[in-house]
Amino acid sequence: MSDGSEVRRPSAGTAERPLRVAVVGSGPAGFYAAGQLLANSALTAEVDVYERLATPWGLVRAGVAPDHPKIKSVTRLYEKTARLPGFRFHGNVEIGRDLDHEELIAAYHAVVYAVGAPIDRRTGIPGESLHGSHAATEFVAxxxxxxxxxxxxxxLSSKRAVVIGNGNVALDVARMLVLDGSELRATDTADHALETLEASSIEEVVVLGRRGPAQAAYTTPELRELGEAADVVVDPAEAELDAASRAHLESEAAAVTARQNVEIVAEYARRAAGRRRRIVLRFCASPVEIVGSERVEGVRIVRNELVDTGDGRLSARPTAREETIECGLVLRSIGYRGTPIPGVPFDERRSTIRNRGGRVIREGTDMPVPGVYTAGWVKRGPSGVIGTNKKCAQETIDHLVDDLQDGLLPEPTREPGALLDLLVRRGVTVVDYAGWEQIDVHERAAGEPQGRPRVKLVHREQQLQHAARPQHPYRPLH
Structure with a gap:
């Protein structure tokens, strides 16, 4: 490389000289990346996973709806990764706070950032900061x-809530707001939320989509599941497709999901309503103002028409038709954003780490930063389902291994154990994987008498207390 960095000889990755990699973030992308490295029979690797929380799994633990336990079962695969030789977990360590990027890269041949996209996108409309207006990401967490x-x-004392957005998270929060208490009590919903949701007065949740049923971002199982939780109400006029949408659905370019979603929406439009709680799907409707004096009192919306942009896409264009929906709660679910890590090139426009195929690249160039990689949402943006991260991580790890073979990885200048010593001096309590297992055992045991999968410890101090165990020296794993 032209920057003068010392490079690693291709012999790294042997039993005598293991490839040392730090993975920052223990969600799906991070665990897939770690697993792909450790399962590679052609090299010997040591992978240290750093996580700012005391618990692993990222959005699988803190983002998947509690009434979707089958989705959470993917953690069994990650548990297998954690048992592989060469794996270490360092929880309760935040890169950029407890350790900086320069300290991390000095101890490893490579660092893979898989920190997700934790911040919500704002609508930018007036009234967004009123009491009762929240990000759906906060509600989910x-x-x-x-x-x-x-x-x-x-x-949740009002009769109606409005959810802005038309993706899976929007449907998740709408469903959680109408689920019966007995359904919630069988899940791992946090106790403080369980109490509030059981006492909720909300009877109607309106979900706003700026385009039509054919352009909605949610998946078919999520849409179909709504009808099991409550009545789903759709105005037949809003279920009707415009000519451009119909033409697209009839073409070979149309996704199967879009066709199925349109059929389900049409079915909902034909159903009769009779249950106490209901979810109203609105299409071609955008919020222009959250109204109220001190707290949310309603949402003013504008009706949209779909316009062909000429590149095969349909854009929502506002018309002169407006209405106000009375409500006491607004949850916005219009996307996530990644956040910068000091020292790591970041694309502010896309809210992702600057990269090409997972190789982090320098600002204003296509030149890779030696030994620095990224995977998951902070690499590609918040798209896809959990399994999408497997292919995403594989692309990144393939490039990392190629760079190893080409001798392009920097030689570490310090031992990873020195970082743990540094953390101890800085007063950071590091949770290893055995510590997380102690948290896990406690939560499962607390849930068993109640017929629940677990009762979560939700405060960091409680988690650290249950994870506490004697300190062991950092030692090579091969």
Missing amino acids: WYNGHPDYAGRRFD
Whole structure:
């Protein structure tokens, strides 16, 4: 490389000289990346996974709806990775706070950032900061027991809530708001949220989509599941497709999901309603203002028409028709954003780490930063399902291994154990994988008498207390 960095000889990755990799983030992308490295029979690797929380799994633990336990079962695969020789877990360590990027890269041949996209996108409309207006990401983290959000308060005393967005997260929060208490009590919903949701007065949740049923971003199983939780109401006029949408669905370019979603929406439009709680799907409707004096009192929306942009896409264009939906709660679910890590090139426009195929690249160039990689949402943006991260991580790891073979990885200048010593001096309590297992055992045991999968510890101090165990020296694993 032209920057003068010392490079690693291709012999790294042997039993005598294991490839040392740090993976930052223990969600699906991070665990897939770690697993792909450790399962590679052609090299010997040591992978240290750093996680800012005391618990692993990322959005599988803190983002998947509690009534979807089958989706959470993917953690069994990650548990297998954690048992592979060469794996270490360092929880309760935040890169950029407890350790910086330069300290991390000095101890490893490569660093893979898989930190997700934790921040919500804002609508930018007036009234967004009123009491009762929240990001759906915060609501999801609250009912899933994320330590950063366990202390939040959500007022569910109104009869109607409005969810802005038309993806799976929007449908998740709408469904959680109408689920019966007996259904929630069988899940791992955080206790503080369980109490609030059981006492909720909300009877109707309106879900706003700026385009039509054919352009909605949710998946078919999520849409179909709504009808099991409550009545789903659709105005037959809004279920009707415009000519351009019909033509697209009839073409070979149309996705199967879009066709199925349109059929399900049409079916909902034909159904009769009779249950106490209902979810109303609105299409071609965009919020222009959240109204209220001190707290949310309603959402003013504009009706849209779909316009062909000339590149095969249909864009929502506002018309002169407006209406106001009275409500006391607004949850926006219009996407996620990645956040910068000091020292790592970041694309502010896309809210992702600057990269090409997972290789982190320098600002204003296509030149890779030696030994620095990325995977998951912070690499490609918030798209896809959990399994999408497997292919995404594989692309990144393939490039990392190629760079190893080409001798392009920097030689570490310090031992990883020195970082743990540094963390101890800085007063950081590091949770290893055995510590997480102690948290896991406690939560499962607390849930068993109640017929629940677990009762989550939602405060960091509680988690650290249950994870506490004697300190062991950092030692090579091969």
